[in-house]
Amino acid sequence: MTLLALGLNHKTAPIDIRERITFGPDIIAGALRSLTERAGVDEAAILSTCNRTEIYCAMHAPAETGVKTWLSSFHGMEGERVAPYLYAHVDQHAVRHLLQVASGLDSMVLGEPQILGQVKTSFQTACDCGTVGKLLGRLFQHTFSVAKQVRTDTAIGSSPVSVAFAAVSLARQIFSDLTNQTALLVGAGETIELAARHLRQHQLGRIIVANRTIERAHALAEQFNGFAIGLTEIAEHLPEADIVISSTASPLPILGKGTVERALKKRKHRPVFMVDIAVPRDIEPEVGELSDVYLYTVDDLQGVVDEGMRSRQQAAEQAAEIIDVHTEEFMGWLRSLDAVGLIQDYRRRAEEVRDEVLARALRQIEGGKPPADVLGYLAHTLTNKLLHIPSTRLRQAGREGNMELLQAANELLQLSEEAKTAR
Structure with missing residues (x-):
């Protein structure tokens, strides 16, 4: 799954472009449904304010070009007319961007608090339209928590600048x-x-x-x-x-x-x-x-706003450090999703082996074989079957000199120094 943040803002586009690429309350629901009907786009949320229009997507296939095309065509503009003003952030960079936006670090007025409420509104709208799933749901909730921490732990909002x-x-x-x-x-x-x-x-x-x-x-x-x-x-x-x-x-x-x-x-x-x-x-x-x-x-207003920015720069640096930590935290969770399917497959295979060996053992008991012998058979056979494929693959890695796989197996299995020495 891929995360995409695509949009334009007051830094990249003049007002005559921004005012044409907006999503008012009357069209945003239809826009979200239209966007998620595109191939590759599973989840979507749209943030549209006076200073920015941004699309956040969770995609199961590369669809950045398609989202760009959709954005321009939805507003009746040629792609070449809009493209120079767009920015796109993928995965980790998309996460960091949303955290920065919600914390007011990407606003015309550094640290302004209104944007967080606007992000929450865009998320709620997407939820109401059914275009938010597990990935964006987790991302936006994580974002709200981080933005709150930035407000609490730094002086980013101490000056009344907006x-x-x-x-x-x-x-x-x-x-x-x-x-x-x-x-x-x-x-x-x-x-x-x-x-x-x-x-x-x-x-x-x-x-x-x-x-x-x-x-x-x-x-x-x-x-x-x-x-x-x-x-x-x-x-x-x-x-x-x-x-x-x-x-x-x-x-x-x-x-x-x-x-x-x-x-x-x-x-x-x-x-x-x-x-x-x-x-x-x-x-x-x-x-x-x-x-x-x-x-x-x-x-x-940019010039007027700049005068009030200076007092927030140090706080912004502190906020950036918080955001970096929490960006990596979210990406750790996202990467863990890649292992979920692997773990489920591994457990399913082990359970199939267990059920097969257990069925044989039960038949042996029904045939009158001593329980102690059956338990010995069960333990021996189950151990051999579970270890057969990993052992074969490790021997092959040893013959091929694949030290990276051997080291990974050592870390994964947490083998003791004594066991390694004994070998």
Whole structure:
């Protein structure tokens, strides 16, 4: 069985590629079923966030090329268009990659905690779709345990650095005092909630939460004494917003250039700070061309994020050591699976020999042969039959000078020095 991690992220692909290679909640179940129908793919899970899309597979045959082809064709793109941005990790490297991702070591924001929840969600989705089996099940559970240890044993998450924090930091540079500002938060996921928390910590004046599901918008707004609206009401309330942070799973932009232009006129061209964290983008890129609009995407936040990275580098090195240990631990378990079938075959052969010799011994007892003689026959015959093939193979290895096999047999059988000397 082979493990494969295939994907692209913020390091390898620009946003216009990443936003085309995404799996929204409405298509991921069908995608997983489609993927596992391909020859060679036994298990699959898909992790799709604003900064990465990754496929994790357990395969009984080499299928990396097939998975690459499937990924591009599923999104209606030519393979040559996507291939330059893809990376692929196999077996041990796939395990290490997932551990690094879940621990926040591969994120735009080093050590950010949101990714672990996203990995758990992707795993649960795959479980619900029936595309996770023994191998990926064990891998993801192992991953969750290691990520927890990294959080506990290192300071990787001690600094409040995240894309949301970076967005708020930029807002504070533009509006030095947030107490009189209004923020419109579009979406109700973890990133938006984190942004709301950071804004509240800096005494933001007012929060408006817009979401497709108004109940979720209300639930989040209540935590911060905010006001909830539906997505259709955004244009009406946009003129009130000094800060706009958007992160939804919408396949199409929510805010267009025309809507923002009309809002700016009502604001008498007071500046608006806008951050589009979504992939695909929630805000049309042309909005950035407007005067009085400061528009940033997730890629633009990289410079801000870098400033907060330095304090986490030492913790990241410690985390990498933990990951190395646990990668080898998982690979040890995976390698042990190769021996399971061999052990089962060996035991089955021994049991067949045992049953055959025992049946003969029982017939001898039924024929009136003394039990002591039958026991002697049983012990002698069983020992000879069990040792015949190994003994023959060891003698052949000796004649051929196959010292590697002889040494392996010595280690396997744990022969004593005295026994070896006696020979």
